[in-house]
Amino acid sequence: MSEPTSRSIRPVQGALLLALSALLFSLMGVAIREASSTIGNESVVFFRNLVGVLFFVPLILLRGIRPLRTSRLKSHLWRTAFGLAAMYCFFYAIAHLPLADAMLFTYSAPVFTPLIAWLWLKEPINRRMLVATSIGLAGVLLVSRPSTALFGGQALVGMAASILAALAFVSIREMSDTEPAYRMVFYFSLFSALISAIPLSWAWQPLDSHELGLLLVAGLLATSSQIVMTKAYSLAPPGMIGPVAYLAIVFAGIIAWLRWGETPEPLSLIGAALIFSASLIAIPRRIR
Numbered sequence: 001m002s003e004p005t006s007r008s009i010r011p012v013q014g015a016l017l018l019a020l021s022a023l024l025f026s027l028m029g030v031a032i033r034e035a036s037s038t039i040g041n042e043s044v045v046f047f048r049n050l051v052g053v054l055f056f057v058p059l060i061l062l063r064g065i066r067p068l069r070t071s072r073l074k075s076h077l078w079r080t081a082f083g084l085a086a087m088y089c090f091f092y093a094i095a096h097l098p099l100a101d102a103m104l105f106t107y108s109a110p111v112f113t114p115l116i117a118w119l120w121l122k123e124p125i126n127r128r129m130l131v132a133t134s135i136g137l138a139g140v141l142l143v144s145r146p147s148t149a150l151f152g153g154q155a156l157v158g159m160a161a162s163i164l165a166a167l168a169f170v171s172i173r174e175m176s177d178t179e180p181a182y183r184m185v186f187y188f189s190l191f192s193a194l195i196s197a198i199p200l201s202w203a204w205q206p207l208d209s210h211e212l213g214l215l216l217v218a219g220l221l222a223t224s225s226q227i228v229m230t231k232a233y234s235l236a237p238p239g240m241i242g243p244v245a246y247l248a249i250v251f252a253g254i255i256a257w258l259r260w261g262e263t264p265e266p267l268s269l270i271g272a273a274l275i276f277s278a279s280l281i282a283i284p285r286r287i288r
Helices: 009-033 041-054 055-063 073-096 099-106 109-121 127-144 157-176 182-202 208-237 238-260 264-282
Strands: none
Touching: 009 041, 009 073, 009 109, 009 157, 009 238, 041 208, 055 238, 073 099, 073 109, 073 182, 073 264, 099 109, 099 127, 099 157, 109 127, 109 238, 127 238, 127 264, 157 208, 182 208, 182 264, 238 264
């Protein structure tokens, strides 16, 4: 696998990959929601990361550890800190808040990414980015129709998930000049599994085959989504393609309709249109 030598910008490819990541992540959310009804948050987070580590076993057996060697452990640790904290908050939100509220918080992360990328990486922020994120957030509000739980104390956990996820996205961008996507995901999974094993030591619970199956599926979907997402953010600044992540709300609504027979309301359809519009606005036209 080749490694990037400079930070390139390919917004169209990045946007398409981020849309695929959103689909995989929405499927993961369904598995996590069903698993969380009987499994504690500590076990869900640990097994999701353990599956991520096992995902790389074939690569290590075939090519050894050379493709995974890095000189930027500190950057990987920062990325793990942001991403793992966001994961705990997100899974908690799924288990304790209405799903619409949890999705709203998680996918409002692109609202924060342009500002964080501007402060951290000094990447420019323009009117197009601000308009796209504003339209996307308005669409998320219409689709999610947040309930009164949005204003409860637990909502702070969801908001924390959003900000921490934005920090993780920008940290991915910061490493993309030397670190390929698979390496970033490997170290995130490895460090996250080791750290999340600590609370599991006092929160362990026996799992049956159905529960293990849900965790396995969720872990595979999450790792695949993360690899694709990491590659997407290495191709374009978060502020440029971030609104594409809102498509996960649309995908989740379609899955909920197919899985549980939930019919979208007119406001949801309007919101979906706004989300698609924001995704298109975020991608700049090719300059001749």
